[in-house]
Amino acid sequence: MGKLALFAVLALAIATIVWLVLNTHPKEQYVDIVGGDTGSRYYEIDDPHDDQPPLHFDLLDPETAPEDKLNTILYGYHIMLDTRKHAAEYVGNTLDCNCCHFNAGNTLGGKNRGISLVGVTAMYPKFSKRDNKEISLADRLNNCFRRSMNGKALPNDSLEMEALLAYLAWISHEVMDAPMLPWLGLEPIPSNHIPNPEEGQKVYESCCQICHGRNGEGGTKIPPLWGPQSFNDGAGMNTLPALSAFVWLNMPHGQPNLTPEAALDVAAYVISKPRPHFNP
Ligand code: HEC
Numbered sequence: 001m002g003k004l005a006l007f008a009v010l011a012l013a014i015a016t017i018v019w020l021v022l023n024t025h026p027k028e029q030y031v032d033i034v035g036g037d038t039g040s041r042y043y044e045i046d047d048p049h050d051d052q053p054p055l056h057f058d059l060l061d062p063e064t065a066p067e068d069k070l071n072t073i074l075y076g077y078h079i080m081l082d083t084r085k086h087a088a089e090y091v092g093n094t095l096d097c098n099c100c101h102f103n104a105g106n107t108l109g110g111k112n113r114g115i116s117l118v119g120v121t122a123m124y125p126k127f128s129k130r131d132n133k134e135i136s137l138a139d140r141l142n143n144c145f146r147r148s149m150n151g152k153a154l155p156n157d158s159l160e161m162e163a164l165l166a167y168l169a170w171i172s173h174e175v176m177d178a179p180m181l182p183w184l185g186l187e188p189i190p191s192n193h194i195p196n197p198e199e200g201q202k203v204y205e206s207c208c209q210i211c212h213g214r215n216g217e218g219g220t221k222i223p224p225l226w227g228p229q230s231f232n233d234g235a236g237m238n239t240l241p242a243l244s245a246f247v248w249l250n251m252p253h254g255q256p257n258l259t260p261e262a263a264l265d266v267a268a269y270v271i272s273k274p275r276p277h278f279n280p
């Protein structure tokens with residue numbers, strides 16, 4: 001009896017540690033919330049590999065941008081939130097940037113926060129494996145217009161491009177000198193599980209269908225996951241590492257609770273479905 005109880009306690013402790021490791025996003029480890037009232041600095045980022053003091057920064061509300069740039073920055077913010085309304089001629093489906101970049105990308109990634117764009121201005125130009133050349137931030141966001149939004153590239157001299165670059169520069173400007181931006185990008189799920197689309201269909205039916213629909217068609221305020229109105233087959237979301245990581249961290253919306261294996265399975269199922277073809 002005594003041995004059994006000890007064993008149970010040990011097993012519980014190990015399970016808790018495993019759960020904590022799996023649920024702590026690797027990117028969050030260098031970023032601490034240091035608290036403070038509205039208007040003061042909230043976060044601290046520290047690279048343990050250098051001896052620089054930690055950098056303190058805040059997430060910046062676009063409404064607080066300086067007067068002379070305010071309208072341009074707010075226009076960019078509204079394009080992110082309601083892309084179909086404010087950049088209609090460049091969008092070919094029923095998505096908005098915000099469907100994947102929650103809060104218009106003004107988050108630090110991780111659970112429930114979508115794909116962050118805070119600091120992207122500091123990261124470009126940079127080499128893109130997909131394009132096999134160095135690309136600008138304008139090129140990068142146009143990749144999302146052409147692939148994720150199944151639409152057309154914004155001209156570099158358009159007002160929409162100017163506004164989006166100004167918005168991204170605004171939400172990035174406090175971290176331009178940060179030693180690292182660990183919240184950017186989707187880290188692949190740490191698991192050796194071989195994704196199984198048949199199992200994924202079961203996950204879809206029990207955890208996703210209620211919102212995204214029987215045929216992945218979405219609904220009012222819910223974006224589609226496949227079919228003619230979804231991202232195209234050239235989108236980053238149409239790859240297993242990105243889709244499974246996004247789903248693991250963010251879905252079901254507001255309550256992400258899938259195991260890594262279920263997230264990989266359901267991603268394989270969604271990727272097996274038809275969607276528009278990307279024409280370069
Ligand atoms: C409670 C409703 C709800 C459930 C359940 C749900 N989602 Fe979502 N999903 C959303 C909403 C809402 C968004 C868009 C978020 C936004 O715009 O802020 C979204 C966005 C997405 C996106 C990115 C945008 C797109 O359409 O490609 C993917 C991928 C996704 N969900 C997959 C899933 C998967 C897989 C499941 C099941 C594990 C799931 N969702 C369960 C509501 C839901």
Ligand code: HEC
Pocket residue numbers: 080083095096097098099100101115116117120123140141144145148149164184185186187231235236237242
């Ligand atoms: C269907 C989901 C989806 C939609 C919709 C979407 N994106 Fe993205 N976006 C992604 C993914 C996936 C990445 C790559 C993340 C990574 O690097 O792991 C990305 C990356 C980016 C990046 C580069 C981020 C970095 O860290 O280098 C920018 C900038 C960007 N998107 C802008 C936009 C804009 C602007 C829109 C709307 C016009 C948009 N995205 C719509 C999924 C989406």
